[in-house]
Amino acid sequence: MKLGNAIFFVGLWIAVTPIGYAQGRGLSYIDLSAGGICNFVTDKQQLLRTQSVLLEEIAKRSGIDLPMMSSGELGKKPGIILTLESDTKRLPQVVQEAVGEMEHIGAEGYRLIALKKYQIVVVMGKDARGLLFGVGKLLRKATITPDSMLFPDHFSLATTPKNPIRGHQLGYRPKNNAYDAFSVAQFDQYIRELALFGVNCIELVPPRTDDDPTHPIMKLPPAQMMVELSRICDSYGLDVSMWYPNVGKDYDSPAGIQSELAEREEVFAALPRLDALFIPGGDPGDLEVDTLFRWVGQVAEVLRNYHPDSKIWISPQAFKQTDHWFDVFFEQANRRHEWFGGVVFGPWVSMPIAEIRNRLSPEIPIRRYPDITHNISCQYPVPDFDLTWALTLGRESINPRPREFKHIHNLFESYAIGGITYSEGTNDDVNKFVWSDQDWDSSTPVVETLRDYARLFLDPLLVEPFVLAIFALEDNLRGSPLTNGGMIRTLDKWRYLEQHSPAGKASNPRFQMGLIRAYFDAYTYRRLTWETYLEQQAWDVLRGAAPETVDNALTEAIALLKKGASQPVCADWRQRCLELADSLYESIGTQLTVERHHGYEERGNFIDHIDMPLNDAPWLLPQLEALLSTPSVAEKVKQLAGILQRTDPGPGGIYDNFSEAGSWQRVEKGKGWFADPGNLQSASHGFNIKVKGPSERAAEPKAWMKQATVLYDHPLVIHYGELDTHANYSVKIAYTGRFKSNISLHADGLPVHGYQPVSGSEVYEFDVPKAATSDGKVTFQWRCKPGERGLQVAELWLTRKERN
Structure with missing residues (x-):
């Protein structure tokens, strides 16, 4: 086992190996590095891709190719047992006894237990999905470093997901800030990683939405990628949903209906798996409620031919929701149409979810469709969001909000049976894993989710510093940067990790997403203090102007206001942001600018706004320059007074x-x-x-x-x-x-x-x-x-x- 690099942690220099690190924290462990995997699953089809996921994810992080081992080798060397509850009787007696003492598990649940005496870690799924999710938990709790894999020897968990629907929408369309640049392999890995946190459903979008039909950076045409995504989900045993808005122009005439149905038939026929269809009432689309339900019934007939068990969900989304609109919606929803899966609560639904629950028949489920991707102009805007951040980070930036989304999730959880989040790309990556963990068990402290996230994706030897650094990005957005003042401390946290973690040196995209936000926030804070000072200086000059000195005052004020652009601050931080933006585009297709990275305005392109003026110079300068060229001194004084006294x-x-x-x-x-x-x-x-x-x-x-x-x-x-x-x-x-x-x-x-x-x-x-x-x-x-x-x-x- 190789000696690790010396790292600086909590003020002390400590030379550590992974084993030394675990012992230094008072942990004891099972060293699985020299062990193997023993598979007790009888029905190999129920393994899905779980065994290969475990082997591949260990090998990526450690370089260790764990061998398969026989049951006779158990106890002689460390081992990981993969099994289903139905295969319990095939297990060694000591393992049967250990798992028999654990709590009952339900559908998609698992038991995960470390048997210290025998140096064995057991992953037992209630079913095939449960085994996959149990392997995910094992990987999340293991400390995997080059040439080493450690697992806590005191670990014992029996768990069943609280909510039956746990998923995310991964739309392959130009409007997204990253997905449209993904390859099939990147989608496969991303879906796999979501499954490791208990996700059981991925929602796709059809080839035609309210978006451009294609984009030059797409690796495949949208129709082909849609099929690939369905296939990937099926290979992991995950459900597939599809968001299918009504963006056509004619849902009334026979010709218009036939054209729309023909398009859907082509989509449904192409998909290897489709378990649910979500048709929003609006955003986009604006059908009247009766027309909407009649149309959905016609879609259901086509859907049944290709995916007979698939159900259709409808949301009461509309941009003009009146009492009558809702009355008709609930009258239709409560008719219990054969094809009806339930109601979706999402953005631009004006009725609170509690009231929707009261107006629906008790047996009709609600599925949530939370917007976890936007900062403002959205379902759940950042509270106390300052204008500075609205001007720069904008509507859709890299936006870890772990505490906020745990609170939002838990506040309304009792009204629904889970949710599939609305996402526009990788900017909300942290939020996805937080929401997934809460959908599994909302009693989970959000700090535990971030520890798993840091351990699995960032650096298992610097988990706590990474957790605090992620929390700090959320804290940066609390109120005015001028009174918050935490942006520099946040940058210090991330720069320390940049210097001391392998994630910083390996261009890890998840690390870089946090790092670019830290640099961007600190740069914006420094600009704000500088530009605020310049504006106050300019106002002071203008207020002190006398008629005989008004030209000099105008000239000086104009020069002060222009210094914000001509004498910028912290140019090295700005340059680092540009470098990281290029790196993220190259690695995962993140589109942080429109021109350079082929993004869309208000769709994650916050680097375009890195120099957005933060004072009132854009409003003041044209007026002051016009005044300076005004020939009449009296008129200058009069108009200046109007500006000063606005x-x-x-x-x-x-x-x-x-x-x-x-x-x-x-x-x-x-x-x-x-x-x-x-x-x-x-x-x-x-x-x-x-x-x-x-x-x-x-x-x-x-x-x-x-x-x-x-x-x-x-x-x-x-x-x-x-x-x-x-x-x-x-x-x-x-x-x-x-x-x-x-x-x-x-x-x-x-x-x-x-x-x-x-x-x-x-x-x-x-x-x-x-x-x-x-x-x-x-x-x-x-x-x-x-x-x-x-x-x-x-x-x-x-x-x-x-x-x-």
């Missing part, structure tokens, strides 16, 4: 920017994130950032880019107090945001304005009814029309007018 509500007035914490205190929060992470019954922050190109923003104030937001028909309520009881007031509102809704406003129940169509970038002013403010306080309540997606308020000026 947010001034006047004497006795109140101004609020709802992207700021101080203003946010006035907002009625509703249930809040811990009870309502999907914000169906809560106010939250929304974002609307108009990007012109890489690192280019539209010339509008930062205050317009983050808003107080509510979804659907939930009201936005904001309270004001300490008003002048004798004065009249007017209210000016910046209705900016992504939703183009019809909005009404009431003050203490009195109308301020009726349904007002807003475009998402306008400012309106209205008189406030005197009766609403006569008691010295007022409550504003906004609503959008029933069936619309929501509303946003970015800024508000409450201006005191004349007194009575």
Whole structure:
């Protein structure tokens, strides 16, 4: 056994071997390095690919080719026993006795036990899948290093998955940030690794979606890869589901229906395995409910010809969900159509899952379709997400959120029978394994999942440092970087691992995904502090300008604001991000830019925004430069005053920017994130950032880019107090945001304005009814029309007018 490299850990230099490492931590183990595998499975078809998975994964990590061994060799040298519960009587007596004392296991469950005295590790599956999942647990708990494989000799576990559906959607389409670049072999390995964490279903997408039909970086045409993915899943004994949206134009005429059915028949006939079909009610698609269910019944007839046991699941997703829409949906769902598998709760379902459960017949199951891939503008946005991160990391970045997704998973688990997550690529890799582990057993501490993840995929000798480094990336996104301040400490954690772990030197993609985020976050934090300082300096110069010095002030302010681009900070960190982005593209096809890596805007291309301005320079500079060329000094002074006083509500007035914490205190929060992470019954922050190109923003104030937001028909309520009881007031509102809704406003129940169509970038002013403010306080309540997606308020000026 070779002596390992000296590593620095917790302040001490220790020369370790894998055995020395285990002993140093107070662990005892079975050394399987010189052992073998003994297979007691009678029906070899039930082995699936499990035996080869175990051998191959050990060999990849250790270089050891474990031999097969006979039962007579057990006890003479270390061994791994593979067996099914049905083959128990074939096992040695001591093994029978040991497993007989363990808890009962159900479908897909397994027992995993180390028999120290005999130097044996037993993996017993309830069935073929259970054996695969048990092997996965063995690999997750073993310390496998070059020339060594150690397993804790005290280990004993009997476990059955809590949820029968545990899976992820792996869509092969151009919109994804990595999957569309995968080869068949890469998909096979990724699906295998998910199965090692208990995944039993993979969801595919059809060749035609709401996306481009193909992409130059694809290794195979979509129709061919779809078949390969079905075959891969079947080889591991995993279920196959397919997300099949209704993106056609005609589901009413006989010709239109026949064309759509012919396409589906071709898809169904080509797939070697298809266990379930998921047809969303919308996003994309916009069929009326009766048409939707009639159409799905026609699809079911075609599906039955090729996959007779397959069921169809439907989600109540739609961009215009009214009470009537839901009434018809539940009437149809509760009819118990022969083909009906159940209801899917996913993004853009406006009804809380608890209410859906109450309105469905008890025997109809719910399957979750959680969005684990996006940061904002999604089902479960990052709470307290700062505008800085919205401008740079954007909607879809590398985004480990282990604590948040454990909480979200467990909060709604009781309403469903598991889930298949919505994913757009490898950016949510950590989230997939966390969600899978929680679907298996939601009592599992998330730190244990990360330890398994680090041990299996990163470095088994630096598990705890890796776990803390992953947690730190989640912590980086807590609130404003200016007050969080943890980004540099997070980078220190990852740079230490970059220097001391083989994962850092071997261009391990999972390591590099964490490392690039650490460099990116720290670089962004340093830019933010620098650009914030420059903007404050510019404001100070402008505020101090006199008529005779206005030109000098404008010139100096312009120069200060331009320094953000002309005098950048931490150029070496920026360069490291670019290098890592290239490396990730070469290894797993990660598309972190549009031009260089063939990505899509808002689909993981956050490196395109690495230099996105973080202050108000894009809004200020055009105005200041225009002022400088204005010939009239008086006009310059007047217009400059307008810029300086843009947010001034006047004497006795109140101004609020709802992207700021101080203003946010006035907002009625509703249930809040811990009870309502999907914000169906809560106010939250929304974002609307108009990007012109890489690192280019539209010339509008930062205050317009983050808003107080509510979804659907939930009201936005904001309270004001300490008003002048004798004065009249007017209210000016910046209705900016992504939703183009019809909005009404009431003050203490009195109308301020009726349904007002807003475009998402306008400012309106209205008189406030005197009766609403006569008691010295007022409550504003906004609503959008029933069936619309929501509303946003970015800024508000409450201006005191004349007194009575």
